[in-house]
Amino acid sequence: MEQTFSISDLAREFRVTPRTIRYYEAEGLITPGRDGQRRIYSGRDRVRLALVLRGKRLGFSLAEAKEIIDLYSAPQGEAFQLRTLVEKLDEKRALLEDKRRDLDGAITNMDKYAARCRDRLKELENRREAAE
Amino acid sequence: MEQTFSISDLAREFRVTPRTIRYYEAEGLITPGRDGQRRIYSGRDRVRLALVLRGKRLGFSLAEAKEIIDLYSAPQGEAFQLRTLVEKLDEKRALLEDKRRDLDGAITNMDKYAARCRDRLKELENRREAAE
DNA sequence: ACTTACGTTTACGTTAACGTAAACTTGATA
DNA sequence: TATCAAGTTTACGTTAACGTAAACGTAAGT
Secondary structure, eight states, rough: OOOOEEEEHHHHHHHHHHHHHHHHHHHTTTTOOEETTTEEEEHHHHHHHHHHHHHTTTOOOOOHHHHHHHTTTTOOOHHHHHHHHHHHHHHHHHHHHHHHHHHHHHHHHHHHHHHHHHHHHHHHHHHHTTTT | OOBBBBBHHHHHHTTOOHHHHHHHHHHTTTOOOEETTTEEEEEHHHHHHHHHHHHHHHHOHHHHHHHHHHHHOOOOSSHHHHHHHHHHHHHHHHHHHHHHHHHHHHHHHHHHHHHHOOOOHHHHHHHHHHHH
């Protein structure tokens, strides 16, 4: 049997509230099973939740995150389905590349600036030594 | 003289509305000059706007973006100021690293999945050939 | 039998980040 | 001089993504 999780298990692990997880379900991002009226989360559900939260950290809306994540559970029966799936994957992949360009730019920017600051700081400290 | 821009110049260039730019000003992210009551944006203002928008694309809130961007115009007069500036830069840099880890994970994930899809598609196409 | 912990649904409240409309100013142009 | 086009302020509206509170169910321990 595969491992299952309660809503507070996942809430604890991912540091979100149960409300958040239920909200994601209402938005169609996760679809846990039920034991009576209680939600039961499978390993797959847990992975999807992790993907949603990573998407959010990267600046995607829930709707965008859903579009991407749903590709991972798209049907792959016929060749036609597979072809359109691969197309959509390329499209989303391009979005991620754009983000990587942005991110690398931001990091490079900051590194150069920080380097200049450190240089300037060293110079100031050298002057202080020289003044002793 | 340095080049200046009107609000609609920047709105066009960055594909946002003037409302958005004014909102960023109200939130303290940009502080353009004035000619009478009209706003006049300098090259520096333009750069700040670009930084804000990049921050947003990377999933930062306006408040977070401001915290980062303000470091680039922090005072660097005394050694103490420079030391705390370098500290804060390191801190923000770590945030960007975290995001890069997330992003690289997402891309790697997707690439592996896309590769499997392409393999499966080729196999289907080979079978079709064999059936001719 | 009672409390405690954990879960549920329903529904209204909140915040960030703008959108939108109204009423006004101002410089350029026909 | 009238009428644009582009700008302004003020203020209310909207949407996503939850927070929060109420009222309730249920299984486990005491």
